[in-house]
Amino acid sequence: MPQPPKRLTPSNSALDLFGSEVRRYRVLADHSIKQLADKIPYSPSFIGAVERAESHCERNFAEHCDNTLDTRQALAHLHDGLFGDKKDGFPEWFRKWPGVEEDAGTLKVYEPQVIYGLLQTEEYASTLLFGDREAIEARMARQAILAREAPAPPRLVYLLPEVALWYDVGGRQVMEVQLQRLVEAVGPRLSVQVIPNGAPHPGNQGTFTLATMPDGEEIGYVETAARGIMMDRRKDISKLKDKFDAMWTQALPVNMSVDLINNTIEEKWKT
Template sequence: MPQPPKQLTPSNGALDLFGSEVRRYRERASLSIAALAELIPYSPSFVGAVERADSGCERGFAEAVDGVLDTHDALVHLHDGLFGKKSGAFPTWFEKWPRVEEKAGKLVVYQPLVIYGLLQTPEYANVVLGGDVTGVESRMKRQAVLTRDDPPPPRLVYVLPEHVLWLEKGGPDVMRAQLDRLVAAVASRASVQVIPAGVSHPGNDGAFVIATAPDGSETAYVETAARGIMLDATDDVSRLKDVFTDICTQALPVSMSIDLIERTNEERWKI
């Protein structure tokens, strides 16, 4: 049975307002999400993410939808007003995720290319973010969710492939401090597990995080080559949970992972 459309509150922010207008114009044209996607160069999942305010979009999306729905450039005008001159700390498609992190009771994370953002040092983050000072500051502020007292921080389960420990970001000094940070992060409510190099696993399709709220509701954040997308459909989250379970079966236990991280730091990054 199809899930009812997510209720949006335009006053909550730019993403809700834009998504609600895309949905309004689409429904006025008596088109389903799938039918609209057939008329524009965007997938049904992306159209749905925009309408649910789980993802922002570039101006070209607004142009494409305006073109097929005969809106007289209403969406382009709205997009320009909401996002055209926006220079915030986060990309528009990421703006809602920090709020999900703050409410989470548990975060499970798989990141195959770089160290997970909430565990990055400022120096490592600076390299990953290309020197974006505002971005680095915002990322460091987000990390407070892991050290807060009230409410307790979310339970963090983080898995990464061994090769991430080898990928140089900023030189030996930066890498040495970053790997030390990973080891120090392991605590009663945080675990780090490494998949040894050469071990086959199903985590090659990209990074994702699954956040579980205290009420049991789950939201996922999935990275793509173009942007990140938030998902809350039960089937989508369930598939990601299955993938994460399969990935974890190939990861070393926490104690062995710490030994591997420390050994890598000593052999590869110590001068």
């Protein structure tokens, strides 16, 4: 017999409320999860995860559900109210960047100290954000772009130094699960490459991301001690591209990086 759907408590969180409303409108429209998935560009597993409050979603998901389930934009309106179109929970200077991530065709990322936000587990993010639920949910919401089906997720190239695998964020169990998440994330459109400890590279000055948009426009994001800065001047972008390419030449191939991450889990973080 199929298991009964998970009981939701909408008052628990914004995710629970949104998921319960997606389920309510789907049931009112007499659609199964599979029937809904056949009509929108999202998989049954993703729809189920949203309904169970186990995954965030983009506003586009709400819009597709609205159109298919004839809700008169109820879910998009609710999404805006709960998640602020993915702006709530972000510092003012960061608010434009999630939209760039969402539209980008390619993201090239270097993160020297902690795991990149789009690949963080909720427990790892919670430690870094000191349990701030609004900020945690906003960070988790950004990750929906990696699970979408249409348009295709951005091509993500992620470089990190080996020492980032060693920093204790939240304890052994959190680190074990986080590094496993890195390994599991690798796929046709997502690569994780580790720069071995001791390899010379110009990446010690801080975090940066290069986004290439579908029309070829390039936008950079650089973090400083005080704030993040978006930039699109050709001279600035050229410097970031040169720095990324220099580090890329020092990084291990993906398969060797995965082996290194797995070895680090076994040797340092296995619980």
